[in-house]
Amino acid sequence: MHGELKHEDVEAARRDLADRTLAKIRGDLARLIYLASMRDYNTGEYHHEGLACMFTESVAGKAIASCHRDVFKRLVLCSVKELVEQLELYARTNCSSSSELAHVWAKLQPYRVTVPLECSSLAGRFFVSNIKAALAILESRQLGAHREPQSALPDP
Amino acid sequence: MSVLAYLLLAALTILNICLFLSGRSGRLDFDREVDGTGRGTSGPFGGDPLNSQLSARIFDPEDADFVATETSRRNARQFRQERTALALDWLRAVRGQVNQSIRAHVKDARGNAGLKPSDEIRLGFEFLLFQLTSAILYVVIWAGGPPRAAKFVGYSVELAGQLRRVTEDVLPAGRQVAVELLGGKQERKS
Numbered sequence: 634m635h636g637e638l639k640h641e642d643v644e645a646a647r648r649d650l651a652d653r654t655l656a657k658i659r660g661d662l663a664r665l666i667y668l669a670s671m672r673d674y675n676t677g678e679y680h681h682e683g684l685a686c687m688f689t690e691s692v693a694g695k696a697i698a699s700c701h702r703d704v705f706k707r708l709v710l711c712s713v714k715e716l717v718e719q720l721e722l723y724a725r726t727n728c729s730s731s732s733e734l735a736h737v738w739a740k741l742q743p744y745r746v747t748v749p750l751e752c753s754s755l756a757g758r759f760f761v762s763n764i765k766a767a768l769a770i771l772e773s774r775q776l777g778a779h780r781e782p783q784s785a786l787p788d789p
Numbered sequence: 790m791s792v793l794a795y796l797l798l799a800a801l802t803i804l805n806i807c808l809f810l811s812g813r814s815g816r817l818d819f820d821r822e823v824d825g826t827g828r829g830t831s832g833p834f835g836g837d838p839l840n841s842q843l844s845a846r847i848f849d850p851e852d853a854d855f856v857a858t859e860t861s862r863r864n865a866r867q868f869r870q871e872r873t874a875l876a877l878d879w880l881r882a883v884r885g886q887v888n889q890s891i892r893a894h895v896k897d898a899r900g901n902a903g904l905k906p907s908d909e910i911r912l913g914f915e916f917l918l919f920q921l922t923s924a925i926l927y928v929v930i931w932a933g934g935p936p937r938a939a940k941f942v943g944y945s946v947e948l949a950g951q952l953r954r955v956t957e958d959v960l961p962a963g964r965q966v967a968v969e970l971l972g973g974k975q976e977r978k979s
Binding site (some may be wrong): 709710712713714717741753756758759763765766769770773774 | 841842843846847849851852855856860861864868871872875879882945
């Protein structure tokens, strides 16, 4: 009985998080970054003050973890082409250029800390490999875009 | 007779090569520290390396083609190497699960007087066939990359599914995995 109630609470917290917060974030990649940012690096537990006040700390944590897994699963099954689109959307909504994002992410590799704790090593490595490829494509496209205007200039 | 002997010898040679290759850890390894947990490939993502969606993605040629057309040769080569390493790890995980099931079956079968010898022989034959198929698959992935091995994967997973179904009477967990495998097979067909 207690388990059932708990499950319902987690479901309610999940819905609340999805409707009030995640629905307003554009793109799964941005949602993933947001959800991963609520995780404590040392304990692996998630914290969200508002959600914890409405429900309990443990229910909020479970709801966030569940949303994190769902979003990650969607992204890990995306093609590289779709990931490139996600990265472009993420760059646009965060007021940075695609080239800047590709450059900084290639150095800092923040996508590594977005992998859920329960995820298998295989899925995690698959995701990281795809993101790296998507970033390389983004960088190649930017280089190509820079070269095109130059080549369009008339010869002196 | 001599043809059969040659075939057997060839199969054993391939098996030995594969066992040797599978023992060489770290050859095509990359980013193993990704989650920093040191867990193997058999953990949950949704946990199961037999997860059909993930394996279908690993063997899908679409990504490799896209990366090859959109980026430099160096990046495309690195991507192919990473996919090959992932596919080989996936295969190791599948083999590990099947081996674990068979070991558990053998352990439980020792105390079971109601087993039919014909069923056990069939199971043994299918296990041998699976080992051979997965060994060939290992070589194909290693040499040609995951997209070229995609056709063999279906057969290998089908065999793994058959083995699980045969052992499910003894192992309660076998039923669930067989259902997952069959579900994955149907997804691929559709």
